[in-house]
Amino acid sequence: MDKILIDTDVILDFFFDRKPFSEGAAQILSLCEKGKLKGFVTPVLISNVYFLLRKTATHDKVIKSLKKLMDIVDVAIIDKGSIIAALDAEFKDFEDALQNFSAKNEREIKVIVTRNIKDYKTSSLSVMTPEAYLKTIKA
Numbered sequence: 001m002d003k004i005l006i007d008t009d010v011i012l013d014f015f016f017d018r019k020p021f022s023e024g025a026a027q028i029l030s031l032c033e034k035g036k037l038k039g040f041v042t043p044v045l046i047s048n049v050y051f052l053l054r055k056t057a058t059h060d061k062v063i064k065s066l067k068k069l070m071d072i073v074d075v076a077i078i079d080k081g082s083i084i085a086a087l088d089a090e091f092k093d094f095e096d097a098l099q100n101f102s103a104k105n106e107r108e109i110k111v112i113v114t115r116n117i118k119d120y121k122t123s124s125l126s127v128m129t130p131e132a133y134l135k136t137i138k139a
Contacts, residue, residue, distance in 0.1 A: 001035075001036065001037065001038050002037055002038065002110075002111070002137065003037075003038040003039075003040065003106070003108045003109045003110070004028075004037065004038070004039055004040065004109060004110075004111045004112070004113050004133070005039075005040045005041070005042070005076060005099060005102070005103035005106075005109050005111070005112045005113065005125075006028060006029075006039045006040065006041055006045075006073065006113050007045075007096075007099060007112060007113060007114030007115075007116065008044075008045045008048055008049065008095070008099075009021075009114055009115045009116055010024075010025045010028060010113055010114060010115065010130055011025070011041065011045060011049055011069070012049060012052060013025040013115070013130075014026055014029055015049065015053055015065065016056075021115060021130070024129070024130030024131045024134060025130055027130065027134055028113060028130050028133070028134070029069075029072060029073075031137075032072045032073055033071075033072040037137070038074065038108075039072070039073040039074070040073060040074050040075065040076040040103065040106060040109060041069070041073050041074075041075060041076070042075065042076050042078055042098065042099055042102045043075060043078055044078065044095055044098055044099070045099070046066060046069075046075070048095070049066065050062055050066060053065065053066075076102040076103055076105065076106045076109065077102060077105060077106070078098055078101075078102045079105065081101075081105070082098060082101040082102050082104075082105055083098065083101075085097075085101040085104075086098045086100070086101050089101070089122065090122050091119070091120075091122060092119065093119050096116070096119045096120060099112065100112065100120060100123045100125065103125055104124070104125065109125070110125060110126055111125065111126045111127070111128055111133060112125050112126070112127045112128075113128055113129070113130055113133050114127060114128075114129070115129055115130070117129065
């Protein structure tokens with residue numbers, strides 16, 4: 001079973017139903033829910049998604065949505081080593097650097113699924129959009 005890190009933008013595409021991107025995001029999460037794919041997120045992602053969803057929904061509704069997400073994905077650890085590596089990295093976006101090094105710590109994760117490919121250009125992991133990734137597993 002493939003193990004992937006799902007970036008914040010993909011989760012937000014799903015929750016906010018941002019067309020046309022929400023379809024790929026929904027397919028990725030559906031594969032996680034069915035146990036055909038093991039998706040990971042990071043604690044930073046959960047915090048950021050809570051903050052953004054809270055602008056449009058009640059605390060209780062957001063918590064309920066995030067608990068459903070936690071039922072179908074795992075959480076990659078961000079430890080001190082991940083933070084130091086992110087601080088030292090040549091990423092333009094610190095959050096993306098944290099995501100990247102958190103994924104690298106979960107040695108089984110080989111792919112980061114994101115719409116912001118350019119933000120991960122210095123990553124040693126494979127970086128794909130949801131649509132591109134879905135094509136690789138359906139091939």
